Amino acid sequence: MAGVTGRLIRCWCRRAVWGSLKVPALHLHVSKTAMEASQEDFENAMNQVKLLKEDPGNEVKLKLYALYKQATEGSCNTPRPGVFDLINKAKWEAWNALGNLPKETARQNYVDLVSGLSSSSDSSSQGKPEADQKQAGYKTVVMTSEDSITKIMLNRPAKKNALTEQMYQEIILALEAASKDDSAITVLTGNGDYYSSGNDLTNFTNIPPDGVEAKAKNSAILLRDFVGSFIDFPKPLVAVVNGPAVGISVTILGLFDLVYATDRATFHTPFSHLGQTPEGCSSYTFPKIMGPAKAAEMLIFGKKLTAGEACAQGLVTEVFPDSTFQKEVWTRLKAYSKLPQNALRISKQIIRSQEKEKLHAINAKESSILQERWLSSECMNAIMNFFSQKAKL
Ligand SMILES: CCCCCCCCCCC/C=C/C(=O)SCCNC(=O)CCNC(=O)[C@H](O)C(C)(C)COP(=O)(O)OP(=O)(O)OC[C@H]1O[C@@H](n2cnc3c(N)ncnc32)[C@H](O)[C@@H]1OP(=O)(O)O
Numbered sequence: 001m002a003g004v005t006g007r008l009i010r011c012w013c014r015r016a017v018w019g020s021l022k023v024p025a026l027h028l029h030v031s032k033t034a035m036e037a038s039q040e041d042f043e044n045a046m047n048q049v050k051l052l053k054e055d056p057g058n059e060v061k062l063k064l065y066a067l068y069k070q071a072t073e074g075s076c077n078t079p080r081p082g083v084f085d086l087i088n089k090a091k092w093e094a095w096n097a098l099g100n101l102p103k104e105t106a107r108q109n110y111v112d113l114v115s116g117l118s119s120s121s122d123s124s125s126q127g128k129p130e131a132d133q134k135q136a137g138y139k140t141v142v143m144t145s146e147d148s149i150t151k152i153m154l155n156r157p158a159k160k161n162a163l164t165e166q167m168y169q170e171i172i173l174a175l176e177a178a179s180k181d182d183s184a185i186t187v188l189t190g191n192g193d194y195y196s197s198g199n200d201l202t203n204f205t206n207i208p209p210d211g212v213e214a215k216a217k218n219s220a221i222l223l224r225d226f227v228g229s230f231i232d233f234p235k236p237l238v239a240v241v242n243g244p245a246v247g248i249s250v251t252i253l254g255l256f257d258l259v260y261a262t263d264r265a266t267f268h269t270p271f272s273h274l275g276q277t278p279e280g281c282s283s284y285t286f287p288k289i290m291g292p293a294k295a296a297e298m299l300i301f302g303k304k305l306t307a308g309e310a311c312a313q314g315l316v317t318e319v320f321p322d323s324t325f326q327k328e329v330w331t332r333l334k335a336y337s338k339l340p341q342n343a344l345r346i347s348k349q350i351i352r353s354q355e356k357e358k359l360h361a362i363n364a365k366e367s368s369i370l371q372e373r374w375l376s377s378e379c380m381n382a383i384m385n386f387f388s389q390k391a392k393l
Contacts, residue, residue: 070106157192198247254285275378
């Protein structure tokens with residue numbers, strides 16, 4: 001890692017601003033997957049799709065289409081179809097949502113997705129029960145359903161569940177799947193000692209051939225879609241905050257219906273330190289939840305809150321001792337999940353519908369401001385600092 005980091009920093013130091021960066025020097029994949037699918041694996045997977053015993057459903061088919069296009073042609077490069085061209089628009093949106101995902105990663109994801117589909121179609125034909133089944137096709141999150149609760153667990157514990165571009169995309173897909181499944185409640189949580197350390201800063205290092213401006217533009221679209229899927233989520237959404245939370249994993253808490261936290265959790269949004277600005281609709285939800293003065297201390301000055309402070313300020317619903325956290329929270333959620341599902345959903349929607357449009361407008365504005373910020377020297381220097389600190393270790 002230190003070698004790659006060193007190369008990365010030398011690349012940046014040779015140039016004053018991102019806008020002038022030449023692509024080949026910066027087209028680095030800091031965390032390359034250990035396994036990469038070969039062309040042969042890819043072709044086998046394409047053949048396997050034709051042999052699937054069960055129709056995987058439109059959502060998975062769209063994901064397969066998008067990954068196939070990305071793996072064979074790269075980033076989406078065609079104009080958006082018209083609003084009435086519904087099928088092609090859905091296909092285009094699925095492809096475009098992959099942003100700058102490298103071709104090799106798309107190929108690997110395609111192979112993994114097909115292999116998951118094949119094994120789940122095999123196992124369902126062997127009569128495996130649906131309950132607590134792991135949903136296939138995700139690499140960075142684990143999605144399970146049990147007791148009318150769908151759990152989406154961030155699964156990069158070694159990186160403190162920092163959110164890669166692939167992870168943002170998988171969370172969007174997981175939320176969409178959860179919105180349509182038969183669960184009453186959806187939970188987001190983290191694996192390991194952290195809930196999430198926020199945006200993975202290596203997202204800044206993988207600059208595509210079309211340059212950093214295009215990267216910033218696509219990232220702003222990804223961010224807007226990611227936050228949009230929380231705004232639009234139709235069922236009760238619960239954050240089970242199993243440890244410290246940073247950045248975007250904190251700001252989107254304002255869009256959840258319940259936030260349960262271990263007393264080990266902390267809440268930290270170091271945006272100014274990173275030359276960045278608030279997202280996740282927090283510029284609106286935080287002042288509303290905790291009042292403008294407390295929101296400013298967090299969002300502008302990066303004050304870190306303990307779980308108790310976050311609860312006192314209304315961002316967290318309830319704090320539990322770490323030793324009994326999982327047991328108490330899941331007992332509570334299992335009881336809630338037995339309530340009449342339609343009533344739960346409709347009540348949530350009445351509350352959310354009052355400001356949905358406003359939230360989307362705020363999300364669009366925050367994303368577009370960040371698009372500019374990512375190109376600033378303040379942001380560039382902060383990211384360089386993070387990597388130079390790591391290189392010193
Ligand atoms: C051109 C523009 C492209 C932009 C694309 C953006 C897309 C949408 C963006 C939405 C906006 C979001 C904003 C935010 O979320 S801001 C917050 C960002 N997060 C941080 O600044 C946290 C950085 N990490 C840390 O400060 C520490 O790692 C932390 C305090 C979380 C933990 O410290 P600790 O000492 O306990 O552990 P380590 O540092 O050793 O961590 C273990 C390994 O995990 C790696 N790690 C952790 N967090 C991140 C991260 N956020 N990004 C990248 N890597 C992370 C850490 O480096 C260690 O890795 P190694 O084992 O390889 O050293």
